[in-house]
Amino acid sequence: MERQNYDSVVKFFVSVIGIIFILAVLKELQALFIPFVIAYFLFFIFHPVNVYFEKKKIPQAVTIICDVILMALIIWGLSRLVFGSVFQINQELPLYITKINHIVSNAAISFGVKDKAYTDFQIDQLFLMINVSSIAGGFLNTTLSFITTVGLVLFFFIFISSGHDKIYEALKNRFEEKDLQKQEENPTEVFNIKDTFNHIIHQVQKYILTKFLISLVTGTIIGFVLYMFNVKFFFIWALLTVILNFIPNFGSIIAVLFPALMSLIQFDSFGYTLLILGIMIVIQNIIGNILEPKIFGSSLGINPIVILISLIVWGYIWGIVGMFLSVPLTAILKITLSGTKSPNLRLIRDLMSN
Template identity: 30%
Template sequence: MALQRVSLWAFLLVLFFYLITVGEAILIPLLIAIVVWYLIDILADGYHWLHFKQWRLPFFLCFILSILTFLGFSWLFIHLINSNIGKVIAVAPTYQANFEKLLIQIFSWVGIDELPNFGNLKDNINIPQVISTIAISLTNIAGNAGIIFLYVLFLFLEEKTFHRKLKRLLAHNPEKEKAVEQILCQIDEDIKIYIGVKTLLSILTAVISFFIMWMVGVDFAAFWAILIFFLNFIPNIGSIIATIFPSLLALVQFDTIYPFLIIVSALSVVQFLIGNFLEPKMMGSSLNLSPLVILLSLAIWGSLWGVVGMFLCVPIMVIMMIVFTYFPKTRPFAILLSENGYIRLRYKEKIADD
């Protein structure tokens, strides 16, 4: 029996990875659409929360305003990508040349006239290739905007009939219907908290970083701010990479080292304050993934879906951990995915798992 169960799990795991590899073109826009769907719901709740004395905006109007707000941000994102992408790729060879000169200077300062396998090092640290890969990934996301919004539309249509389907499905057991609906509401609320807080803090980090880079005079500050926004969804590692990229650019762009020192110190302070003080206060520490899980997720999803998979992997793992938490048979997986074994379970009643 145990061998059959292990074989079944192994088969399902292989089938899962096969399906996500084959269905990449469908699943990536769908996953982004789910995040967008949640963001629009969060914005609508935010508009509904605002009120003047006893008067609140009707929820339908809040929903319309949230869609318009999101469309405005989407237009800004696509505009910034389209207006900066070609320029960044065009100037990348110049950055590469400046980087190679900088390496030669550094080695001469420490008394090394020639670095062994220096040609291989230059090939491995290829700035144009790195920038082009990131740029193509961001362009693909912007290019899929139409199909993403189509998915979002159908998700909202499905949302209207979901509770009716749930009632029909569990009509024979009213107690279980109530319990399942309560669990789904808690899962939905936890996912909203994660996506809403993480998106808000990512925007805040990107905006502050943009003004720092703009004041220093770093090229294409808006492009790097967008990259920082996406990298901020990756805990720990993302903040490090988000600091390294603009700092290296400042190092190869300017003739003096002072802009580099300003950028690396200022961005590090921003990432440290938001990541270690503001985010735990707003979200709590119960949704933090294990660092090992993050590294493995980056490696696996990056190899399957490239740069976009690396951006999406942590939100996917966090949502999986939230869902696993609320079902007894999958709760051990949530504990294994967590950083310290502590998971948040706000619904305390015992729920049948059959």
């Protein structure tokens, strides 16, 4: 009994060390793993269309080329929209700087602040304290990193699309050989790696598509509200809402702050801005807390606390990209654990379940 307890403790600590090591490797080599994971998710998204083309006897190479061209067009279109809006904001920047100075100075006077740094606030002075060369260097590095990541995503996508079936067959053969005797003894207990793969693909597709449609509805409604209130760059704020809503819990909070700040700068009215902010918060709450749970139902079945923890963990490992991927990655882990026979892994699966 004592020997058995000792072995259990050793296995536990070895498992913990192994998990920490894997997370450290994922963080250290994130420049490679992030594009790889994104490419695999894109493969899941394009999988139904690719299967349809395959049934129509269209060559796989042609299908992959069409997928890559479509992704490149989407990236190009979004980049044009973003850079066009940034250019427009940059043209009106002097006006916004003047308004920010006025807002901060008035707020300081209203709250009885005597410090000249606030009552005579000049944001230009802050710019003088900023190392422009380091910002320019950081922007250049970010741009190059983005281009490199996009290139790696497309590169990995091509190889994943052409080699996924071979990976699946290799894993299937490996586990079938390992469990062959067990299956012969109990024919009803067939190996379910095919079901696991299909379940993962289906769940990822369902989550991304459903989340995209919900985010699109949210962004469209908020964009319309901002348009009705004459808030500038309403299309960009709507697009930002669609994107940020993929980040659980915190994304919707961040999404309403940017248009609210734009409203404050544009109209110089706290009351008007609070009205717009209040409407956006109501929209986010109705869709996020009432509509979205009803649509998703128990399909994911992940405990909200686990979602929050995964958001923190993946955010620490892969930054903002990890936050976007936290829910589907957690869902994949839960699905993978669903077929395990290990009591410890079953416990983890049950703790993850809602």
